[in-house]
Amino acid sequence: MPPVRRVKKSKTRKTGEHVPRPPNSFMLFRSWASQNLPEDIEDVIDEIRSKPRPVKVKGKGKEKEIEMKRPNRNSALSIYLGARWREMDDDEREIWETKAREAKDAHERRYPDYKYQPTRKACLKSEDESESEDVDDSEVDVSEGQPVAGPSTLVPMGGSGRGNHYPHHYPVTVPLQPYANQNWVQPPLQQGRPRVGAEPYTLHAYYHNPRYSLPQEWMAWDNASRSHSGAQQTFQTGWNNSTWASGSHATHLPAQQFEGCVTSDAGHASTSGGSEDLFEGSEYGVYDEDGYSVSTASYPSSSAQVNPHVSVPDLVSCHPPPPGTVTVDDTRAEGEDAASESAHDSDSMYAGEDYAEDFQLEGIAEDTQEVRAPESEPVFRWSFNFDEDDTSWRAERDREVFRRWLSGAKVDDQPRSGDVRICNTEWVFPPYEGN
DNA sequence: CAGAATGAAAC
């Protein structure tokens, strides 16, 4: 009788923990839409629930029987959202399909060995009476039915960030309101946005840091990046134009990591010739509804720590130093653990323009960058290496860092020094000084 | 081998 949990042992990792399937487009839509419901949704649900529907029920024997039942709340919601889904244009659906492809790609990267293995229960059933929804209409209302604070009808809400609906597919849990205690403001709601249900990228977290002036280069970057990608979308914020990428190369990164840095078009930062240059010293961030940056980051000057070609599972950390307060020390300690190094000497990747090429070749960045503050205390350094067969301390450190990061690390809070300390490497997050 | 059937994904 316990939950029909039947945790099928997924052959993903020997850890034995179940790995869920990647969500398909509709699942993504439903997941999102269920938190962006119209105000009168309860009326709609009541209406749906009031009408019993024929449902297949397992009979005592083997054959299924049809019974008339009233749907519970979730079922009613599914009926409603399914109808909405079918009403959608291809263009609207395509947005979600893109999302689903991204989720699938990320899933594959994270679980390379994953294989969907549905179990066949139809064959030998018989004693299986555990089903019994018995839910019946009696109670059902247990659902605390999300207050759904806010949005009028099917209109995207402007504020209130949301949690990660798919923690398995996106590696980090991001704070709902990353900058709640800081001096960030939200722009006014843009107008003329598509109705809810068609827009996965709700403008939940689009902040402008008033401590910095708007970059004049913005439009230049905007136009430049737009010309590079057909996968971008434009929206009106009411105070500026901006774009964000939704293509398969869009890199999702934890928003908090990017305080004080510039984000640029994912996958195009390099091809466009270094938008980090365009944005030197300016502050911008575009985040999707989960609080992830949907763009890749670039920093002042030449310290481009983010690889636009490496997606989240491969990318461990990239905390940008506050602009103007650090200098980049490109000299890496030689001889230090050269054993685990790949043959390539890729020191230039951070300093030169060809870093992207190096990244692409390797797929995984394996380099260490040390950024020193004026006082020359180490601000941060990191490397990545997720080759599980690699037992070097560096690789193990990487995995450990990443694991901690996945487990919530401290990325939810104002970062503090010493939150992550591994193998003599401190992952330090200096307080943001602003100007 | 083609098409049907089914499980699993979030809520």
Added chain:
DNA sequence: GTTTCATTCTG
């Protein structure tokens, strides 16, 4: 309850 995808079953 929904849609989609991958897998497995059936003929």
